[in-house]
Amino acid sequence: MIERGYDADTARHSVVRALLPVVRYPAEIWRHRYLLQNFFRRELLGRFRGSALGIVWVLIHPVFLFAIYYFVFGYVFGRPATGTAPSPAFALYLFSGVLAFTSFGEGLIRSCTCVVDNGNLVKKVAFPSELLPVPPILVGLTVYLVGAAVCLGTGLFYGVLQPDWTLLLLPVVLLLQFLMTLGLGLFLANCNVFARDTSHLWGILQTAWMFLTPVFWYPHQIPGEIGDSLRAAFQWNPAYSLIQAHRLVLGARDFDLREGETAIAVTFGSLGDHLLACACWALALLALGYGVFMSRRHRYADLV
Amino acid sequence: MNPRYAIEVQGLAKTYRIYGNPWHRLIERMPWVKGPMHREIPALRDISFQIEPGQCVGVVGRNGAGKSTLLKILTGTTFPTRGRYTLRGRVAALLELGAGFHQDFTGRENIFMNAAMLGFSRQEARRKFDEILAFSELGEFIDAPIRTYSSGMGARLGFSVAVATDPDVLIIDEILAVGDLQFQRKCVDKIWDYKARGKTMFFCSHSLYDVRQICEQAIWLRDGRVQMMADSVMVTNEYATWETGKRDHPDQAGFETMPAAQFDPKNPPEDEHHPRILSAQLIDPKTGQPREVFAPGDDVAVRLHIRNARKPETLGVAIGVMRSEGTLCFAHQSQFDGLQFDHEECFVTLHLKNLCLLSGEFNLPVWLLDHRGVHRFHERPVEQKLLVQNRTKDLGLFLQQHEWQVERVGGVRGK
Incomplete structure (x- = not known):
């Protein structure tokens, strides 16, 4: 016999208590996969239904x-000064960064207003x-996949990208991005219920955040001592690890940026470090977001 | 909590907080802020009751008494401030039908979407699809976007998906007014079917008549408290009495206790074969001729011409007598007196012997009902108005049988 109920006198609405069931969250997502699949379709198709170009629009935004x-x-x-045109390496560095950050940011903005x-x-x-x-974030990831295919194709054509077996880790990166977005997204969605100013802010x-993340500049370009301390600070930017992991x-492989006589070495760091950092961020953000969201969830119906 | 009950509610209370500005919610928590920055509006104060499995319980009360808040809490969309509740069994809520529909998607897509929200697996939804489609009677419209639907079609689809879940506990809010007349009939049948199969029902309605017909028990909510919970006839009578005393607009009084009008009687159903009242005449029982003016003590009759060209069906009628300002003086329903009929065409006559109404102008509404007295096939007024003219000097609404008596006390005066 299914039993459902609620006891306002024993229900504790502390963040920490609401946080513990986070271990059941993946199971919950899996259990509702059919529902989520429907929502995902609705989100993806609903956005473009009635427009002539349809699904093409998802790519137009990052390309633009x-x-x-x-x-x-x-x-x-x-x-x-040097009179040289930007290299394909720069173009792909930029494109991969924009793709990764827009899919991350799109997921965040959408989940902020989802409730x-x-x-x-x-x-x-x-x-x-x-x-x-979940569905809007998955849509963001889908868009990324399409863009990544384009990026990979161009990169191979110009010989800038040299993918190897680590390409198989793409699902892992996407999973970590999914969890990070979900955690932060739940937190933002909660705030937006109580004050609609959140989504604008x-x-x-x-x-x-996008400008502070190395999407269109190289961290190694910053000269001097200040550069060293800034580079140290970047390690604490969740989007930094995420974007470098994507690249x-x-x-993407380390290369030298020639600028006249001098050469700046552009390095991407180690994939293992970035993945570890992303995993830590994902866990922390998910715990925070889920805890806050679930501890306040009982009040949403009266506020939206 | 006792697992014997299907629905158990204990000390339930819900208070809404109204803030002037969303930021007040945050500011209020700051240590230096003294006193609350919100107004509290209690919707439910202290509700406790138990419902056994298989019972059908109606909820009555004025607007704002807390009926919808209680229903919303039980369906799990909003949460109580204090107290607790438990529901046992699979629950389906028939309120806000089609709330989850996406306007740009077709009916078919929305069925799967809605079914998923109600907890169907994909296989279950596929299996039930034909049943849902057949019940909704949407036909080929199923592949058109919902935004092209009429509101009735949307509600029909919502109802069809909701009842397909085959719940143990059904929570219903004014459901008997979905779609057109024929579909309403199907809804009533479906609800009756649930009742027959021993499912629990929690039913909220403004129609005291419906509550009395469908439910065994009723709860009267007043200002967020349970004023009374007992047998549905008792509760609806108590409530109607209280309500009549309270009402500011006397022209409404009494109407809710009768079957509510569901369509304009001037626009009878288009379907010729639908059971209907062809004519309703006020006649003089001696001559059989229409007559309008009567006097107290006369015999009066109401003659109805009824046709049911559709499949044979057991029908009943109800006739009310209502003063021109809206007071329902009395009403009779044929089933209460053991009369039902299933002829294709017939005349039904109600004899009112020795009329005891006093002067006034009366309207006589007539309802054609199904055999349970719940579904209304047709409603129309009797063509004539009943005009009663006193020949005596008696005052008031009706003539009570009476006699006077004087008993002398003490001796003879002046002696």
Whole structure:
């Protein structure tokens, strides 16, 4: 006999208590896979239904961003002194970075508003709202996969990317990105329920975050002592490890950036370190996000 | 908690906090802020009751008494501030039908989506699909986007998916008004089918008539408290009495205790074969001719011409007598008096002997009902108004049988 109930007198709404069931979260996602699959389809198709280009739009956004950055950072701020055009290596460095960060950021922005956007589900149907950020994040990852294929193809053509067996670790990187986005997304979604200002604020913060992450610049470009301390600080940026892991898996290899006489060595670090860092971030963010979300979930229906 | 019960509620309370500004919620928690920055609105104060499996319980009460909050808590969409509840068995809620529908997707896609939200696996949903489609009667519209549907079609689809779950406990909010008349009939049948199979039902309605017909027990909610929980006839009567005393608009009084009108009687169902009242006449029983003006003490009759060209079906009728300002003076339902009929065409006459109404103008609404007295096939007023004219000087609404008596006390005056 199925039994369902709620006891307001014994229910404790502390974050720590709500955090413990996080171990059951993957099972919960798996149990609702059929539902999530439907939501995923709805999210993916619903966004483009009625538009002429349809699914093509998912790629147009990162490609367009790439084109702008390529022009601005390759030509305007680039090396006009040397008179050389930006190299394919730079183009692919930029493209892979933009792809990874937009899929990460897209997932975050979408999950930030997911509870409020699905107000009628939260309010009218007894719906497991902790699942709401999953479909938009999966859509972000799907878009990334399409972009990564394009990136890989071009990289192989120009001989810039040299993928090897580590390409098989792409699912691992995607899983870690999924968990990181989910954790932070749950936290943001919770905040957005209580104050709708969150989604606007987050839009700004996320732009700042992208500029502080080596998406279109090399960490090694920063000269002097300040460069060393900044590079040390970057290790603490979750997006830094994530993006470098993405690049390494796609086959980016250390190269020398020639600028006239001097050569700057661009290194991507070790994949193992980045994956470890991402895993730590994923666990920490998921615990934080899930704990906060679940401890406040009982109040959402009255607020959206 | 006792596992004997299907629904168990103990000390349930729900208070809504209203903040002027979302940031007040945060600011209020700061240590230097003194006093709360919100207003509290209690929706439920202290609700306790138990419902045994197989029981059908109705909830009545005014708007704002906490009915929908209670239903929302039991379905799990919102949570109580205090107290606890337990539901045992598979629960389905028939409120907010089709709330999860996505407007741009077809009915077919939405069925699978909705089924998934109700906890179906993919195989289950596939298996039930034909049943859902057949019940919803949407036909080829199933492959059109929901946004092209009429509101009735959407509700039909929602109802069809919800009942396909075959729940043990059914939570219903004013469900008998889904879609067109024929579909309403199917809903009533479905609900009756649940009842017959011993499922538990928790039913919230404004129609006291429905509560009385469908439920054995009823709960009267008043200002977030259980005012009364007992036999449904007793509760609805108590509530109706209280409500009539409270009501600001007397023209509404009494209506809710009768079957609610579900469509404009001027627009009878398009289907010619639908059971319907062809005519309703106020007649003089002696001559058989229509007549409007009567006096107290006269015999009055109401003659109905009824046709059911559809499949044979047991029917009943109800006739009410309502003063022009809306007071229901009395109403009779044929099933209560043991009369049902299943003819294709017939005349049914209600004889009111020795009319005891006093002067006034009366309307006589007539309802054609199914054999359980729940579904209304047709409603129309009697063509004539009943005009009662006093020949005596008696005052009031009706003539009570009476006699006077005087008993002298003490001796004769003046002697």
